[in-house]
Amino acid sequence: MIGGKEAPEREGGEVLDAPATSLLDVRDLSVSFATTGGEVRAVNGVSFALERGEVLALVGESGSGKSVCAMSLMGLTRSPNTTIAGSAHLEGEELICASEAKLRRIRGAHLAMVFQDPQSSLNPVHRVGEQIAEQIRAHEPLVSKVAALERAGELMERVEIPRARERVRAYPHELSGGMRQRVMIAMALSLGAKALLADEPTTALDVTVQAQILSQLKKLRDEEDIGIVLITHDFGVVGDVADRVAVMRGGKIVELGEASEVLGKPEHAYTRGLLEALRPTARRRTVSPEAPRHEGHPAQGEGALLEVHNLRVRYSIHGRRASPIEALGGVSLTLSRGETVAIVGESGCGKTTLLRSIAGLVKPTGGAIVLAGQDIAGASRRELASSRREIGIVFQDSQASLNPRRRVGDTLARALRARGVERARAPAVAARMLERVGLDAGQGERYPHELSGGQRQRVNIARAIAGEPKLVLLDEPVSSLDASLRRGIVELLGELQEEIGCGYVLVSHDLATVEAVADRVAVMHAGEIVEMGAAGDVFERPTHPYTRELLAASPKLPSLPGGVRSSGWADTRTPEDQPPRGVSQAQNPTAGESSPPTRKSSFSV
Amino acid sequence: MAAFLARRLAALVAVLFAITVLTFLIFQAIPNGDPALRMAGRLATPQQVQDIRVQWGFDKPIYVQYVKTMEKVLDGNVISYSQQVNVEQEIVKDLPPTISLAIGAGIIWLLVGVLFGLLSAVHAGGWIDRVLTAVALTGISMPVFFLGAIMLYWLGYQWHVLPLEGYVPLTQDPWGWFTHMLMPWIALSVVSIGVYSRLLRANLLDVMGEDYVRTARAKGLSERRVLIHHVLRNSLTGIITLWGLDFAWVIGGGAILVESVFNLGGVGQYAAQSIGRLDIPPVMVVTMMVAAAVVVLSTVVDIAQAALDPRVRLS
Numbered sequence: 007m008i009g010g011k012e013a014p015e016r017e018g019g020e021v022l023d024a025p026a027t028s029l030l031d032v033r034d035l036s037v038s039f040a041t042t043g044g045e046v047r048a049v050n051g052v053s054f055a056l057e058r059g060e061v062l063a064l065v066g067e068s069g070s071g072k073s074v075c076a077m078s079l080m081g082l083t084r085s086p087n088t089t090i091a092g093s094a095h096l097e098g099e100e101l102i103c104a105s106e107a108k109l110r111r112i113r114g115a116h117l118a119m120v121f122q123d124p125q126s127s128l129n130p131v132h133r134v135g136e137q138i139a140e141q142i143r144a145h146e147p148l149v150s151k152v153a154a155l156e157r158a159g160e161l162m163e164r165v166e167i168p169r170a171r172e173r174v175r176a177y178p179h180e181l182s183g184g185m186r187q188r189v190m191i192a193m194a195l196s197l198g199a200k201a202l203l204a205d206e207p208t209t210a211l212d213v214t215v216q217a218q219i220l221s222q223l224k225k226l227r228d229e230e231d232i233g234i235v236l237i238t239h240d241f242g243v244v245g246d247v248a249d250r251v252a253v254m255r256g257g258k259i260v261e262l263g264e265a266s267e268v269l270g271k272p273e274h275a276y277t278r279g280l281l282e283a284l285r286p287t288a289r290r291r292t293v294s295p296e297a298p299r300h301e302g303h304p305a306q307g308e309g310a311l312l313e314v315h316n317l318r319v320r321y322s323i324h325g326r327r328a329s330p331i332e333a334l335g336g337v338s339l340t341l342s343r344g345e346t347v348a349i350v351g352e353s354g355c356g357k358t359t360l361l362r363s364i365a366g367l368v369k370p371t372g373g374a375i376v377l378a379g380q381d382i383a384g385a386s387r388r389e390l391a392s393s394r395r396e397i398g399i400v401f402q403d404s405q406a407s408l409n410p411r412r413r414v415g416d417t418l419a420r421a422l423r424a425r426g427v428e429r430a431r432a433p434a435v436a437a438r439m440l441e442r443v444g445l446d447a448g449q450g451e452r453y454p455h456e457l458s459g460g461q462r463q464r465v466n467i468a469r470a471i472a473g474e475p476k477l478v479l480l481d482e483p484v485s486s487l488d489a490s491l492r493r494g495i496v497e498l499l500g501e502l503q504e505e506i507g508c509g510y511v512l513v514s515h516d517l518a519t520v521e522a523v524a525d526r527v528a529v530m531h532a533g534e535i536v537e538m539g540a541a542g543d544v545f546e547r548p549t550h551p552y553t554r555e556l557l558a559a560s561p562k563l564p565s566l567p568g569g570v571r572s573s574g575w576a577d578t579r580t581p582e583d584q585p586p587r588g589v590s591q592a593q594n595p596t597a598g599e600s601s602p603p604t605r606k607s608s609f610s611v
Numbered sequence: 612m613a614a615f616l617a618r619r620l621a622a623l624v625a626v627l628f629a630i631t632v633l634t635f636l637i638f639q640a641i642p643n644g645d646p647a648l649r650m651a652g653r654l655a656t657p658q659q660v661q662d663i664r665v666q667w668g669f670d671k672p673i674y675v676q677y678v679k680t681m682e683k684v685l686d687g688n689v690i691s692y693s694q695q696v697n698v699e700q701e702i703v704k705d706l707p708p709t710i711s712l713a714i715g716a717g718i719i720w721l722l723v724g725v726l727f728g729l730l731s732a733v734h735a736g737g738w739i740d741r742v743l744t745a746v747a748l749t750g751i752s753m754p755v756f757f758l759g760a761i762m763l764y765w766l767g768y769q770w771h772v773l774p775l776e777g778y779v780p781l782t783q784d785p786w787g788w789f790t791h792m793l794m795p796w797i798a799l800s801v802v803s804i805g806v807y808s809r810l811l812r813a814n815l816l817d818v819m820g821e822d823y824v825r826t827a828r829a830k831g832l833s834e835r836r837v838l839i840h841h842v843l844r845n846s847l848t849g850i851i852t853l854w855g856l857d858f859a860w861v862i863g864g865g866a867i868l869v870e871s872v873f874n875l876g877g878v879g880q881y882a883a884q885s886i887g888r889l890d891i892p893p894v895m896v897v898t899m900m901v902a903a904a905v906v907v908l909s910t911v912v913d914i915a916q917a918a919l920d921p922r923v924r925l926s
Contacts, residue, residue: 080828110833113828114831118829121825121826123822126821129826130921131921140840141831141832177921177922
């Protein structure tokens with residue numbers, strides 16, 4: 007193995023000697039953006055080869071340059087401010103220097119791309135069949151519109167969209183997330199492209215849907231001999247589908263090799279760190295500080311901090327006679343002081359509605375929510391206001407949940423005042439709280455965009471625990487953060503809980519986080535809790551079929567050999583919460599990549 | 612669709628009722644607004660004034676006056692206080708210039724606004740964008756009476772390129788109609804062109820950053836198709852809403868300044884004169900026209916929105 011900086015060429019010189027045999031041969035690709043803060047080099051000398059019928063995973067954290075790499079191959083990063091160097095040959099055709107007209111013939115026809123969010127990647131005002139047909143006709147102008155639509159229907163059948171022929175006429179919003187992503191794949195296949203760039207194709211999807219899309223990709227690889235570059239941050243996905251893996255960091259490939267080898271015996275310290283970070287330190291305690299707990303049957307009555315009884319929420323759809331949607335169909339839940347209950351489940355299962363009802367943001371149609379002896383569900387506005395002081399909330403998107411025009415210290419001070427701290431004392435308390443969550447008191451002077459994602463989430467946590475509420479609601483608190491930052495946040499949450507003794511209700515897709523944090527787990531499906539019990543029991547001995555399905559759908563990572571666990575994580579990890587230097591995030595052209603997806607669903611256990 | 616239209620019709624009735632009541636009340640509150648005094652003339656005796664009051668029903672309680680006036684309005688035989696002619700016949704006479712003005716100017720400002728917006732957005736940051744931005748801001752800040760006067764002086768009075776003022780019916784002399792309308796059209800469009808091109812530019816730049824535009828490029832579509840089919844199509848909704856309301860405003864006689872500057876004799880000019888004479892019946896009728904036009908056009912706009920964007924539901 008060659009040292010840390012250069013990409014270790016595990017497969018030897020063979021591929022480099024015979025580029026003509028590769029489907030896609032990328033050599034020394036560099037991409038840099040000119041910004042007002044100077045030149046930013048997003049991709050720095052990346053070389054790899056993609057063969058027919060293989061999946062090559064490009065993995066790395068936000069800002070590692072993996073997306074920019076793919077977009078540059080498609081010519082989508084071309085602009086006067088961008089410098090692209092190096093070469094890329096697709097079936098012998100040069101891509102990097104190709105004229106715009108030539109590139110247009112290659113795009114979609116020979117090299118296709120599937121993007122992260124199928125909702126935003128399809129034009130909402132055109133029917134999906136038309137969007138596929140449009141691509142066919144752009145490359146084969148002699149095909150009639152009717153014939154192109156006919157082919158669109160065939161393609162949609164091929165990617166296994168149910169009732170595909172009817173759905174040719176559907177608009178994107180009429181399809182589910184998984185079907186939309188299948189439409190994107192159908193589009194990529196429409197002209198028989200042999201090379202597919204898939205940029206986080208399952209990140210915005212639920213785990214069970216993710217498993218279906220991944221098996222669709224495997225099918226393309228195995229049955230149609232298509233070569234796929236799969237960009238992902240999720241090692242679980244890598245372990246599931248990738249033949250080979252390239253690990254990217256800071257615009258370079260730091261490790262490249264067979265998937266089983268890279269995941270099983272990572273050579274590079276950074277890869278080891280990434281893999282290690284997926285296993286947050288388990289913090290499961292046997293006894294909660296206060297109320298003693300019986301596994302699966304938590305303390306009832308006086309010891310309970312929060313009791314949810316038979317909670318029902320029904321949404322009626324305005325202006326339509328359709329029957330109202332039952333978001334919660336009788337959910338019961340108990341939480342003791344100092345305890346953490348995690349709610350897991352897929353989108354639409356009602357977990358967010360449950361959280362919002364507890365926060366008093368959604369008016370329940372039935373049932374009771376009792377927080378420290380006070381019923382919130384039937385409370386008046388004024389009563390609700392006082393009980394809200396006992397509830398803190400941390401949201402998923404650390405940036406969107408902070409006012410961008412207010413210094414974070416001010417944000418904290420306001421939260422403190424709202425919870426009864428005197429005006430004069432608030433700034434000092436805010437500074438202390440910043441220090442408590444691991445920031446400098448001086449960082450209170452900064453605006454949210456001047457902090458990194460992890461730092462912002464720390465501010466959000468500080469705000470949530472301002473005034474030491476009894477209950478803190480955590481809505482996907484680490485999902486939008488890179489794996490290496492997650493552990494720090496998870497640890498912080500644990501420490502704060504010990505200190506304050508508050509109860510946590512955690513909603514998360516990420517079973518690794520859930521396992522590390524939760525005392526008990528509630529699995530939700532279609533508005534009901536289908537299984538509930540001690541975290542270890544639910545994960546190891548799931549009883550409900552849906553729980554088993556959920557666990558089975560989450561891509562598994564091959565377990566690391568024992569020695570790797572205590573790897574050189576400490577010296578390789580990027581200093582956590584390092585603020586962006588020199589160039590602010592707003593100007594950072596790779597910000598597009600680092601912007602958190604709406605929902606991540608990485609079950610990387 | 613039928614339910615949607617029925618709801619809008621009900622809304623129209625409600626709006627007309629509210630706006631007529633308000634207009635009527637405003638005229639009661641205006642000082643020296645007693646129509647009997649005005650109609651009797653300066654040398655009238657108190658007895659004559661009182662006679663007029665009784666004759667026109669001004670002595671009755673205000674709600675009775677309102678109901679009587681509205682009855683006449685709806686029957687189509689309401690008489691103006693000042694000239695004592697049938698208001699609705701007057702307005703029908705004044706409609707052709709106003710409609711000519713609205714349609715012509717509406718087309719000009721929509722087309723030129725979209726063109727300027729598109730050019731600005733495509734060349735965002737370049738010199739074309741900067742020039743068009745300057746033009747747009749100049750247009751927005753140009754008062755109609757000033758621009759109208761300048762055009763009349765140079766194009767009409769000094770150079771004799773275009774006729775000075777007045778309206779020629781289209782049926783009588785199409786070319787004369789066109790030349791007489793050209794300056795009013797331009798004068799009315801200039802502000803809107805500025806506003807529309809700025810708005811569209813912002814919308815276009817937003818849409819250009821959307822993921823589906825990136826998808827469209829990734830499909831290998833030509834830049835032109837990406838621009839028209841994916842970017843422009845998705846940027847039009849805001850413009851169309853605005854256009855519907857602006858158009859309704861002109862149709863309902865809102866272009867008072869332009870009509871007066873060019874002496875078109877349209878509905879707006881009639882409204883302006885009637886307000887000057889504190890003549891309630893014509894003002895009531897014109898106000899109702901504006902309200903009706905706004906409600907009807909906003910309904911049309913909503914239907915157009917639903918056609919443009921399948922996610923929009925009519926409700």
